[in-house]
Amino acid sequence: MLNLRSITPIIVGTASALALSVLGGWPEAAMAGYNPPKRPGPKITVGTGARGCDKPLSVPLTPLAPDGHIGQTAQDYPTFMWYIEDTKPVEFTLVEPGIPQPIYVATVQPEKPGIVQVTLPEKSAIKLVPGKEYRWSVAIICNPLRRSEDAGYTQAWIRREAASPELQKRLAEAKTDLERATLYAESGMWYDSLAAYYRAKDQDNTAKTNLVQLLEQGGRTDVAKQQLK
Numbered sequence: 001m002l003n004l005r006s007i008t009p010i011i012v013g014t015a016s017a018l019a020l021s022v023l024g025g026w027p028e029a030a031m032a033g034y035n036p037p038k039r040p041g042p043k044i045t046v047g048t049g050a051r052g053c054d055k056p057l058s059v060p061l062t063p064l065a066p067d068g069h070i071g072q073t074a075q076d077y078p079t080f081m082w083y084i085e086d087t088k089p090v091e092f093t094l095v096e097p098g099i100p101q102p103i104y105v106a107t108v109q110p111e112k113p114g115i116v117q118v119t120l121p122e123k124s125a126i127k128l129v130p131g132k133e134y135r136w137s138v139a140i141i142c143n144p145l146r147r148s149e150d151a152g153y154t155q156a157w158i159r160r161e162a163a164s165p166e167l168q169k170r171l172a173e174a175k176t177d178l179e180r181a182t183l184y185a186e187s188g189m190w191y192d193s194l195a196a197y198y199r200a201k202d203q204d205n206t207a208k209t210n211l212v213q214l215l216e217q218g219g220r221t222d223v224a225k226q227q228l229k
Helices: 165-173 177-186 190-200 205-217 221-227
Strands: 010-013 071-073 079-084 090-095 104-110 114-119 133-140 151-160
Touching: 071 190, 079 090, 079 133, 079 151, 079 190, 104 114, 114 190, 165 177, 177 190, 177 205, 190 205
Parallel strands: 010 104, 071 151
Antiparallel strands: 079 114, 090 104, 090 133, 133 151
16 A cells, blocks of 8 residues: 655645534434444544643534444545634544555645545545545644644544445436435435535535534534534
8 A cells, every 4th residue: 555644735624613512322303314324333533632732622623424333435535524623734644444554644724713624636546445444533733843742633434335326327417516415315425425515505505404414413513503603
């Protein structure tokens, strides 16, 4: 596997002023459109403590991944999203269990506090393999010269699943991000649904509503509430 630790592109994250906390379990009024996989998974890890580099954080650095199971993707190059209450650079790391070195590392510079995202570059040697699970993490870089001072380390998991022929057919027929997001949600593809709803939320109120419901079902109740403001 190619070691890309030395490659750290600066990626400008998109953001919106959202608050986020992690709640375990699933809300009773779950979104009907999202069908989570039955396969259980490890609980995500949120930022240690409640401090950033030089100030207290009311909300820890937190990945937008579901609790209770491993979020799935049908993409070779999926989009990862998290919440950060800071504008300092963040190191994103993707690890394949059993491989000593990270398979992808990127430094992400948020434009402002809120939701930040990074998508694996299609031109890189990284391509998620169907049937495999990967661990991803983010940490605030407080001092580039003293990485031991990184704050808010947090991690989550992602599983690559092959899209069924029916899903591929329906995706090919879809005309909007909203339609694609709904199809992904129905097929249990958390990461793909989240990314598509987020892209469409500013142009489509239905997409915004569904994004809120998806976040609530994944245990991201506070960020869902902020999204309604």
